[in-house]
Amino acid sequence: MVLDALVLAAWVSPIYYFSSLVGGEIARRIRRRKLGRRGRVEKVIFQIPTVGNAETTNRAFRAVKSYGFPVETWVVIEEGDDPSRYEADRVVVVPRGFQCECLYKARALEYARRLRKEMVERGELSPNYVLLQGDDDSIPSREFVEECLSVDADIVIGTITPRPVTVLGTLIDYERSVACGTQCNLFTNISSPVWGHGEAMCISSRVDLSVSYDVSDIGRSGQKLISSEDLFYLHKAVHKGFRRVYNSTAKVYITPPLSLRDAFKQRRRWMWGNLRIVLYGLLPLSSRLRILAAWILGLYTYTVSTLGIFLYHLGIVKFPDYLYPLLWATLVMWLLARGVSIGRAMGWKHGVLGTVASHITVTLNFVLHVAALLKGDPKKFEVIKKA
Structure with missing residues (x-):
């Protein structure tokens, strides 16, 4: 029995x-209407953190620049990488000695975030910008950037669209589009997100200047954020009161894993990043549940x-x-x-x-x-x- x-x-x-799936589309349309139109934005800062992937990073920069929006490209790299390899308007080099409450990619993102905050305080950067956060293997579509500029949201995430580079990788990453359709579209649009992805996350300046990647002001102190930084940041922003989050159906193109070994490494990173958040209390209980x-x-x-x-x-x-x-x-x-x-x-x-x-x-x-x-x-x- x-x-x-x-x-x-x-x-x-x-x-x-x-x-x-059905409820998510209803929630998206309601949320889109309630958020209203964003005011004029002076600049889109398109930022990509990378560890040496200049070719794919430059490809993404060229694609987004071609859309005709007021885009300033930032690449965030580690010391030892060659800045001249990148076709970026600003190359941000993270010093080896920089320390914060996060590691790896999250550490690089936090350094760049603090740099923007200092630039605003010094009058070198207008606070009237949006941050388009990307990965070095993803390209946000023109429609996604347009929606980021038109929807008055604190954070906008797009719909993952795998490029069919390999049969195996495409088969595996079909699941990412399914997750966007059956989970992200509903829960993000009711301000109770589950997944977040950094392939293209548009963050308003009010969030970027206020919400850090630090753990101690939202979760258990003494813990380091290693991975799943995109999910962590989306949840943290909502808990900090920035609840005007929006899941868009506009496409964000990604490259699926090129081999089964890479697919395993990627899924392992995601799974244990999520588990560390849950087990070590990096976010409040409602998010972890x-x-x-x-x-x-x-x-x-x-x-x-x-x-x-x-x-x-x-x-x-x-x-x-x-x-x-x-x-x-x-x-x-x-x-x-x-x-x-x-x-x-x-x-x-x-x-x-x-x-x-x-x-x-x-x-x-x-x-x-x-x-x-x-x-x-x-x-x-x-x-x-x-x-």
């Missing part, structure tokens, strides 16, 4: 995902749903006949939620392919995350190859 209930709960879970619930629901749904197929065919679990139309309907809901999310981000062909390959995608991600969990905390920010 208990086993039947567990399998049934997993098999009807697509009702939640489909409802989140949402993050933990999302992980548990995903792992539970896949494990029990897949196991349930075998248990059903072995006759170990059984359901009344009147439930079978519902179960078939929830299967359709699951496929629709995935297909619509992928199709909206990548086009209808990928929507169809992603729907057909749904179980392959979720299985690959499940295996990668379980392997990452078993491998343990890398305790550092592991980078992957970029193209």
Whole structure:
């Protein structure tokens, strides 16, 4: 009886995902209307932190510059990197001796943030700017930048759109578009975010000048932020009162992992970054519970749903006949939620392919995350190859 209930709960879970997809679009439209129009912005600071990936960084700078907006490009690098390799308006070199409550990428972002704050205080930078935070393997679309300039939000995040560089990487990263459609679009637009991603996060100057990457003023002191800095920052901003956050359906183009090894390193970094936030209390309890619930629901749904197929065919679990139309309907809901999310981000062909390959995608991600969990905390920010 208990086993039947567990399998049934997993098999009807697509009702939640489909409802989140529909509810997310409703919430986005309501939030977009309530936020209103942003006033005139003097400058978009497009910032990318990198550890030597000049080619992909410059490609992103050229793309965003070509949109015709008032963009100033910043690249944030470590000492030892060659500044002349970057086609940036400002090269920010993080001194080796700079210390704060975060490490790696978050440390570089905090140094650049403090630099902007000092520049504003000295009158060298007008506070009438927005910060477009990017990664060295992502390019925000023109539509996303337009929305950042038109929506009066504290923080805007876009919809992840994988570039189909490799078949394996694309299959794996279909899941990112699904997460945007079924979770980010709803929860971010009701000011209760779950995921945040730094591939393109637009931050208002009022947030940039007020909210740091430090842990001690929001979570347990003495802890260092190692990774998941984008998620941490989005949640922290909301807890600090900047609740006008907006999830846009405008595209942010990313490069999926180029190999299975890189996919593992990436997922391991994300998973343990999230777990450190939860286990070490880097954010308030409400944020940690949402993050933990999302992980548990995903792992539970896949494990029990897949196991349930075998248990059903072995006759170990059984359901009344009147439930079978519902179960078939929830299967359709699951496929629709995935297909619509992928199709909206990548086009209808990928929507169809992603729907057909749904179980392959979720299985690959499940295996990668379980392997990452078993491998343990890398305790550092592991980078992957970029193209």
